[in-house]
Amino acid sequence: MSQQKKSQQDQAKRLAAEAAIEFVPPRSIVGVGTGSTVNYFIDALAALKHDIEGAVSSSEASTARLKKLGIPVYDLNGVGEIAVYVDGADEINPHLQMIKGGGGALTREKIVAAVSKTFVCIADDSKWVDVLGEFPLPVEVIPMARSYAARQIVALGGDPVYREGVTTDNGNVILDVYNLHIEKPIDLEEKLNQITGVVTNGLFAKRGADIALISDGHDVKKHTRR
Ligand SMILES: O=C[C@H](O)[C@H](O)[C@H](O)COP(=O)(O)O
Numbered sequence: 001m002s003q004q005k006k007s008q009q010d011q012a013k014r015l016a017a018e019a020a021i022e023f024v025p026p027r028s029i030v031g032v033g034t035g036s037t038v039n040y041f042i043d044a045l046a047a048l049k050h051d052i053e054g055a056v057s058s059s060e061a062s063t064a065r066l067k068k069l070g071i072p073v074y075d076l077n078g079v080g081e082i083a084v085y086v087d088g089a090d091e092i093n094p095h096l097q098m099i100k101g102g103g104g105a106l107t108r109e110k111i112v113a114a115v116s117k118t119f120v121c122i123a124d125d126s127k128w129v130d131v132l133g134e135f136p137l138p139v140e141v142i143p144m145a146r147s148y149a150a151r152q153i154v155a156l157g158g159d160p161v162y163r164e165g166v167t168t169d170n171g172n173v174i175l176d177v178y179n180l181h182i183e184k185p186i187d188l189e190e191k192l193n194q195i196t197g198v199v200t201n202g203l204f205a206k207r208g209a210d211i212a213l214i215s216d217g218h219d220v221k222k223h224t225r226r
Helices: 003-024 037-048 059-067 105-114 144-154 185-193
Strands: 031-032 054-057 082-087 116-124 137-141 159-162 173-180 198-201 211-215 220-224
Touching: 003 037, 003 082, 003 116, 003 198, 003 211, 003 220, 031 037, 037 059, 037 116, 054 059, 054 105, 054 144, 059 173, 082 105, 105 137, 137 144, 137 211, 144 159, 144 173, 144 211
Parallel strands: 031 054, 031 082, 082 116, 116 211
Antiparallel strands: 137 173, 137 198, 159 173, 211 220
């Protein structure tokens, strides 16, 4: 990617992230995702730190950034329903179903999203697609089940590749599944989760986003779920 394209994409990420601030209720505990787009959101949230109670985080990386900026981070087990969860995506379709987990944080992201009333997805417009699957679908697997899970994934029509050298925050491994053209995201999400040894997969289809803020680096378009 050229330097100019990269800085336009960064600007798009920043604009989408800053637009999410208006969805943060005062005095709330905010659900915070993971990734380069969310990092801009965390930076914007820091300016509001005296107006919110704190955050629940989806990764060690986001926790470290939140704490560094003086935003208290709570354990999810001590918190009830979260009003708003803000997170990025690797791909998002017009139904606001997503592929996530490019950064390996999919499982904790799915947990925090499940507890949250409203999911706001923030992304640059390169993530907006008609059909999910061009981006390899991450699947988090218990290490001893890696080969078995990979064979089961092949039987479902995907090409799994072990993400070497990566251990998730939960101590597991990731298989990135290539060559999927995902016409029925909810079906595939369920089938993958039924494989013994799979912890979760990066399809956020059953619980997609409620709002997507997508930027081209100039404007931010707001999409709501169809
Ligand atoms: O595990 C990572 C997350 O699912 C991210 O939200 C996703 O990979 C998008 O990251 P970025 O904002 O860096 O493109």
